[in-house]
Amino acid sequence: MIEEAPSIVNSWIQDWSLLSESWRVGLVVFALVAGTALVAYIASFIVGVAERRFQKTSNLWDDALLHAARKPVVGFVWLQGVYWAAEVAHRYSESELFSVNDTLLQLGFVWLLVWTLLRLIKQGEEILASPLKMKKPMDYTTVNAVSKLSRAVVIITAILIAMQSLGYSISGVLAFGGVGGIAVGFAAKDLLANFFGGFIIHLDRPFKVGDWVRSPDRNIEGVVEHIGWRLTTVRTFDKRPLYVPNAAFTTIAVENPSRMLNRRISETIGIRYADVSGMAEIVADIRSMLENHEDIDQDQTLIVNFLAFNASSLDIMVYTFTKTIEWVRFHEVKQDVLLRISEIIENHGAEVAFPTRTLHLPGGVRVAADENRKAAGESDESGASDHAEESGRAPASGSTYSSETRGDSEEATGD
Structure with a gap:
């Protein structure tokens, strides 16, 4: 019936002599375009109603199929209607524009099919990666990679079919592509390296x-x-x-x-050499605290031991793993562990060591220095008292006088 429609329209145009032929062709073309618009609206409405009904079911793929096909169905109606109108105009027109109607119709069908498949692939990607629609959603990177590969296959196949429809030999195109691909490969080796690098990322993940x-x-x-x-x-x-x-x-x-399983706490804590007697108890209490800490994973390695005699401290190694892998929460747990360790050290009367240096001097050097200071002090006191007796005045605080100055004073008094 659809194939006979153009012939029926042509017989009506030829037999109806009320208007001129150009007017009759124009009216038929207008009627076909208007009818196409009406049918397209009805088709869109029917698909929309069916889509809303299928959304109430538990099957997600029928929703995806209808949503993917809704616009291409409207496009198919318009393609067929415009083709009929063009065929009618072509019979009564000498324009070369209408001579490619059949080719454009074939290309239009290919385009609509590709459009439908691309929309369906997109819908499938959203369904498979959505935690709201799937109980066990697939990894988004994997779904995205499969989606891109599927799109590439659909587009390449559509291009080959379109070229075949235009009269090109696919075998010749493939042969040319094989030779040209070598030249393109050398010219765009960096681009191809990035392409295969992306493929390896999607493959190895x-x-x-x-x-x-x-x-x-x-x-x-x-x-x-x-x-x-x-x-x-x-x-x-x-x-x-x-x-x-x-x-x-x-x-x-x-x-x-x-993808880490735990986060590690690895610290070296030093106490003073004066607290060596309490080292064993401090180490035992720190280990007990970590073994009973609710945020420390007891299935992982836990080490608390006296590590080494350092330059100014006795070092304790603390090595353990937290249950959380979250960055912020890990630092909260680490802070709590370090504060508890400092509290344990303080409870044993010990202190956390810091860099110090002790200077030991030989005993003879220290005694000689003390005697020199004492001798200098006695000399200053005797000189000050002699001057006070001779002048009849007390020496000023902190003042020192040399023997040469005292002699000058005596000579002045005799004169």
Whole structure:
């Protein structure tokens, strides 16, 4: 019936002689376009009603299919309607524009199919990675990689079909692509290196979107925001975006602290040499405190021991792991542990050591220095008293006089 529609319209145009042929063609074209708009609206309404009804069911894929097909269905109606109108105009027009109607129709069908598949892939990506729609959502990085690969396959296939529809030989295109691919590969080796680097990231999955990554080889540290085919976006801790070519991740070491099981507390605490007698009890109490701490993982290594005689302290090694891996919570636990250790040390009458230096002098040196100071003091006192007796006045506090000055005073008195 659909294939006979253009012939029926043509017979009506030829038999109806009330208006001129150009007017009849114009009215038919207008009617076809108006009818297409009406049918497109009805199709959109029907699909929308069905979509709302299917949303009430537990099946998510029928919702995804209807949502993906809603706009392409409207596009199909418009494509078919405009094609019929163009076919009618082509029969009564000598314009070369209408000679490509069939080719455009084929390309339009390919485009609508690709549009539907791309929308369906997007809907599937949202469903598989959503914790609200799936009980066990898949990893977003994996879903995103499969989605990108599926889009690439759909687009490449559509391009080949479109070229076949335009009259090009696919075998020739593939042969040309094989030879040209070598030249392109040499010219764009960095781009291809980044592409395959992104493929390796999606394949090995050393990190995913949302992970905290750090490289000891490069100045790279932050949270992964996006993994593309050429670049990976890392948001540093000062909130700046860092764009890293994917090829870099094939040559550098990458740490993923987000996947750690515990966080480590490793501290060396020193007490004074004067507190050596209480060392054993202090170490035992610190170990007992850690074994009973609610935030310390008892399944991991726990070490508290007298470590070494240091330059100005007796060192105690404290080595343990917290249950939490959150950065802020870890520092809260570490603060609590250190405060409890300082309290234990204080309860035993000991003190935390700090860098000190003791200077030992030989006994003879110290005695000689004391005698020199005493002799200087006695000499000053006797000189001051003699001058006071001769002058009849008490010497001023802190004043010293030499023998030459005292002689001058005597001579002046005799004169």
